Amino acid sequence: MKNEQIVLVKRPEGMPGDDIFRFEDIDINTPGDNELLIESVYISVDPYMRGRMNDTKSYAKPFDIDEPLNGHVLGRVVESNAEAFKENDVVTGHLSWKKFNTVSADSVSKVASTEVPLHLYLSTLGMTGHTAYGGLLNIGKPQAGETVVVSAASGAVGSVVGQIAKIKGAKVVGIAGGREKVTYLTEELSFDAGVDYKADDFKEQFAAAVPDGVDVYFENVGGTVSDEVFKHLNRFARIPVCGAISSYNSKEDNGPRVQQQLIKSQALMQGFLVAQFEDEAEEASKQLAQWVQEGKIKSEVSIAEGFDKIPEAFRNLFTGGNFGKQIVKVSDSLD
Amino acid sequence: MKNEQIVLVKRPEGMPGDDIFRFEDIDINTPGDNELLIESVYISVDPYMRGRMNDTKSYAKPFDIDEPLNGHVLGRVVESNAEAFKENDVVTGHLSWKKFNTVSADSVSKVASTEVPLHLYLSTLGMTGHTAYGGLLNIGKPQAGETVVVSAASGAVGSVVGQIAKIKGAKVVGIAGGREKVTYLTEELSFDAGVDYKADDFKEQFAAAVPDGVDVYFENVGGTVSDEVFKHLNRFARIPVCGAISSYNSKEDNGPRVQQQLIKSQALMQGFLVAQFEDEAEEASKQLAQWVQEGKIKSEVSIAEGFDKIPEAFRNLFTGGNFGKQIVKVSDSLD
Known part of the structure; x- marks a missing residue:
């Protein structure tokens, strides 16, 4: 297994070109106490991330230069040192744009059900x-x-x-x-x-x-x-x-x-x-899941394939090149 | 007694010049049943009136061409054919820009007290x-x-x-x-x-x-x-x-x-x-009157003198020529 990450090289002006992203080979860190090793399966790219690329005061902290970008990720537990998780659990959380993240078990949650298309946890159910x-x-x-x-x-x-x-x-x-x-x-x-x-x-x-x-x-x-x-x-x-x-x-x-x-x-x-709206998140989750189940909420997803496609998929958000929720699939391990 | 009114000649472009106002001599109408003859004493000029001079859909009906302009007026009852009012009562209401209005008694209200400066009923208490x-x-x-x-x-x-x-x-x-x-x-x-x-x-x-x-x-x-x-x-x-x-x-x-x-x-x-906020108007009136009485709310007023000064006083609103509430005094009869 080989790890890789995408870091922010510099702050973009206008549309973020390939020159602001750098792919780096890195090590996989062994999880410590109460930590998990998580393989990224679906990575979410979202418009709000463009704001975080700027160095301006906003609701979300700007991304740091020479540090990996990050966002919502759905992944598979590869190795667990935490009681509540086991290998192959499906989890979501705010993780770095890495093929493998080693993080505290508190920073991710198990998905409610694996009976629905999993990418929904980064879109309608996320x-x-x-x-x-x-x-x-x-x-x-x-x-x-x-x-x-x-x-x-x-x-x-x-x-x-x-x-x-x-x-x-x-x-x-x-x-x-x-x-x-x-x-x-x-x-x-x-x-x-x-x-x-x-x-x-x-x-x-x-x-x-x-x-x-x-x-x-x-x-x-x-x-x-x-x-x-x-x-x-x-x-x-x-x-x-x-x-x-x-x-x-x-x-x-x-x-x-x-x-x-x-x-x-x-x-x-x-x-x-x-x-x-955090106070009502649980209620919202239940209601959205019910509507999805009843077929009252349908959703379209654009899935780009491959870790290397992340920058392009991100740009699609601004050019109208995507249809529905834009996601990047970076591993086949949950297929 | 001689009556006079100001009508809108045409819709202004930009700052309303003298050419959009016409002064007309008119008759004084004798009040009928439940009607009052009211002498205008203070006429309020307000920024929102500029919008009413345009012919665009808005919250307030546009002023009609060749018809008198109108707004909040404080006046003195000259003749009353309504039980609830008598001569020299001080009233406020939405009236035409006329020296004398003959209107239904339902369209005006008596002021709560004549112990305060009366122009306050067109400003802080209005x-x-x-x-x-x-x-x-x-x-x-x-x-x-x-x-x-x-x-x-x-x-x-x-x-x-x-x-x-x-x-x-x-x-x-x-x-x-x-x-x-x-x-x-x-x-x-x-x-x-x-x-x-x-x-x-x-x-x-x-x-x-x-x-x-x-x-x-x-x-x-x-x-x-x-x-x-x-x-x-x-x-x-x-x-x-x-x-x-x-x-x-x-x-x-x-x-x-x-x-x-x-x-x-x-x-x-x-x-x-x-x-x-009409539902809370009574509560607001009481509270504002109390604050005024307690000296917690002071107010400045710019009083122009004379019916013929209305257009100029109106323009003052937009040039910063006034200080505090702009009012035009058109009669001395309540001095």
């Missing part, structure tokens, strides 16, 4: 599902009959947001890039409408899709797409602000200021992080 | 006081020890916001234009700091005034001043959005988008109108 659930229900508070708009709607968070809004009886309009994704929203996920932001007549298409205005806008993208959505806000509209992926690689992010629109519509806009 | 109270306490929710920033801080709403925040034990930083206003904030209103947005080193001054960041930002002005405040938001900051006066006369209102900042600080931004 951080992205919890993000959708927490932001939509605590801030968006969709009511039956209301119009809920979600951007990046075929993405890992957006697709779950739209499906939960449907379960709550709302009319759901998804915004995504390209015919294929838009068709997926209405045909596979039963959204009421899908609008292609890449279409020349996006503004007209969007206006036609929200004849009764927008009551909830789940914000994933920012930029000019959102500028357009803001024009259609209803009175007392709620806007959970989850992401602004169109802006993460830009130096300048200027557009119409929102103050006047917020006053006109007496609207609420709230930035959030999944961690703030 | 709409602007209720705006400050409702927005700050329901959305801003200042806690003792937190830093509350308010823009247009010497204005009718801002000065009350800052003083309520002080009562609640917060550290209060006011932003205003010019040394005189800034000095007023700290010397007369006991704000902890005042920052002059017209100063060359505004950014540095502001940063120095909020060493612990900003927990509540009561937004009155929008534009570049607010762009700067947003950079200092603390985690879980709250931003009641009351106005964006710097933008009301602009065609373009572009600046940094707020999404990324809201996520970073998990902050909440909410547009509001005083009407949404």
